[in-house]
Structures are given as C-alpha cells and as structure tokens.
Amino acid sequence: MGDFVKNRVSVVTPVYNGEKHLYRLLESVLAQSWEDVEMILSDDGSRDGTLAAARAFRDRFRRRGYALRIVTGEHRNASAAINRALPLVTGEYLIWPDSDDELHPSSIRRRADFLAANPQYQCVRSLGRYLGPDGGPCPPQENMADWAGEELFFPVLTGQSFVCCGCYMLRCEAFFAIYPRRQIPEYDVGQNFQMLLPFLYRHRCPTIPEALYTVHVSPDSHSRRPLTEREEEKKYADFEDLVDELAALCPVESPGERRRIALWKMDRRYALALRHNQRGRGAAALVWLLVHGGMEPGRAAREAAKLACGPRVRRLWRRLREGGKKRA
Numbered sequence: 001m002g003d004f005v006k007n008r009v010s011v012v013t014p015v016y017n018g019e020k021h022l023y024r025l026l027e028s029v030l031a032q033s034w035e036d037v038e039m040i041l042s043d044d045g046s047r048d049g050t051l052a053a054a055r056a057f058r059d060r061f062r063r064r065g066y067a068l069r070i071v072t073g074e075h076r077n078a079s080a081a082i083n084r085a086l087p088l089v090t091g092e093y094l095i096w097p098d099s100d101d102e103l104h105p106s107s108i109r110r111r112a113d114f115l116a117a118n119p120q121y122q123c124v125r126s127l128g129r130y131l132g133p134d135g136g137p138c139p140p141q142e143n144m145a146d147w148a149g150e151e152l153f154f155p156v157l158t159g160q161s162f163v164c165c166g167c168y169m170l171r172c173e174a175f176f177a178i179y180p181r182r183q184i185p186e187y188d189v190g191q192n193f194q195m196l197l198p199f200l201y202r203h204r205c206p207t208i209p210e211a212l213y214t215v216h217v218s219p220d221s222h223s224r225r226p227l228t229e230r231e232e233e234k235k236y237a238d239f240e241d242l243v244d245e246l247a248a249l250c251p252v253e254s255p256g257e258r259r260r261i262a263l264w265k266m267d268r269r270y271a272l273a274l275r276h277n278q279r280g281r282g283a284a285a286l287v288w289l290l291v292h293g294g295m296e297p298g299r300a301a302r303e304a305a306k307l308a309c310g311p312r313v314r315r316l317w318r319r320l321r322e323g324g325k326k327r328a
Helices: 022-030 050-055 058-064 078-088 107-117 153-158 172-178 192-202 229-249 255-275 279-291 297-309 311-327
Strands: 005-015 037-043 067-072 091-095 123-131 168-171 207-216
Touching: 005 022, 005 078, 005 107, 022 037, 022 050, 022 058, 037 050, 037 078, 050 067, 058 067, 067 078, 078 192, 091 107, 091 172, 107 123, 107 168, 107 207, 153 192, 153 255, 168 172, 168 192, 172 192, 192 229, 229 255, 255 279, 255 297, 279 297
Parallel strands: 005 037, 005 091, 037 067, 123 207
Antiparallel strands: 091 168, 123 168
16 A cells, blocks of 8 residues: 555645634544544645644644645745645545535545445445534535446536545545656646546446535635636636646547537536627537537537527516416
C-alpha cells in the first residue's frame, strides 16, 4: 500500500471565508465513530475569522486522537486549495467534504468498512440529504434517485447522477496513481470533476443507499451567487476546457465516447444560448445536435420554435399552460 497508513481516513476540505459555518463540519468530523482520521483544512486566503475558528478546534482534535492540519495560501480557487492539501495526505482512504456541510456520525465508518470488505472496489459513495436555511428538508440539488449503476463517468459528467463531493470515498493509492504529482488541474469551476471523473472513468463506484452526508443549502453560498451573462459564458467555457483536459488524462480515446462528450458540450451551449436569447448561437448548436444525432427532428423543430419566439413569448406560454393545468 505504499506510504499510506492502513485504515486511516484523510479528510481534505478547502475553505474560503467560512468563519460562520466551519464549526458544523469540524464538529461532525469529531463525532465520527472511526478511530484514525486526519483532517487537512486548506484555507484559500480567507479574509474573515476562518483561521481563528479552525485553530480553536486544535485541542479537541488532539484529545479525540485525530490530527488537524491547517494550510494557508493566497486566494485563488477551491482546486488550488485542494492542491495545497494533497501532498499532506497519508491515509488509506480519502474524502473531501465541503466546509459548510456535515458528515453523519457513521459516514466514514460505513464507507471505509465497505471498502475494506470489498477489495474489488476502489471507491464507494453514499446518498446525501439537503437542508435549507431554516434547517428543514429541501429538494435535492442533484439527481439522487437513480443511484444503482456503478459505471458513473458519463452519468456524473452529464448530471444524470450526483457529484455531491462529501458522499464519495476513494482509495488513496488508486487516486494518486492518476495524480502522481499530487496536483489536480486548477480551474475556477471547483474541484469535483477533477477529483472524480478520471477516477470514475477507470473504476466502478457502488452506492451505499443511506444518507450519510448533509448538504446545507444557503442562498449566500459563493457557488450559488447569480452570474452575469458574461460570467456564465466563461464558466461554461472553463468547464469545457476542464473536461477536455480530464478526457486526455483518462484517456478517453474511443470515437463513441468522444462523441458523447461533444454532445454534452453542444447540449450545454444550446441551453446557455436559449437562456440568454442568443438566437444565432442557439441555432448553430441545434443544427449541430440534429446533424450528429444528439436531438431527434421533432424535438429540434420544437426547440427552434422556442428559440425564435424569444423569452417573453416563452414565459407567456408557460403561464398559459400552467393556468390550463390548474383549471383542469
């Protein structure tokens, strides 16, 4: 197993301006029923009291028998923060929950026990639950209904299955075989595709059908801030560049798989053009999808009509349709 400590679980979490919510994650780590845990918190240049809040937990982690390492750097992005932490990982298993979420007390144990009992798997995931700002349940932000499959590269890429980072556990030896320099590609669009897609391309991932991770949905979250049209276009372009880099890393070589990635890109481009009433771009994307088999002719005709009508007519049509449903 190389230099990895058997049965140790490494918890890597990037944080930026998390003073108000970081306690929630750290308390949940301390409540774990697993005995060997190292917590590596990577601060991405926070400007509030995040570091002080983290350091206040040092004594409690020491008394619990857990390691708490805090690394810092200038503000860049979550993937850069992850990269500052990865060289410090020593565990057999790796998880990377968000700084404002929490782990169920048996979250680590259930997943680590599964991997120990099933050496044929290099990773496992659980389900998650979502809580709103009032602490009550709220609808999942991702699709957690279809969890039975184990070949997850394309379902995760296309949003048919969930990314929810704190649900996954990977074997470190397999993960660092993909990233021997212990660095993932750095982009402003997060870290989860980098952590997951190359791994899921190579390894099957079963699901423990239990909600062992809690996502706290906050309207103040940086990731949920409304984007301008230009910001959203950059985000989409960055995701495409990232996926191209990850596809080369996998490597994705078969024409069929490359076509599926191209269809994913063009489908997103059409959705973005429709949202921002970019008729020329939307029409080009529709034609490409139709020609390359990404959309059947009947649907393409309906989408072309939507694109031609513009957002005001589409909103009016939705209101009329909803009104008809209510009267029925």
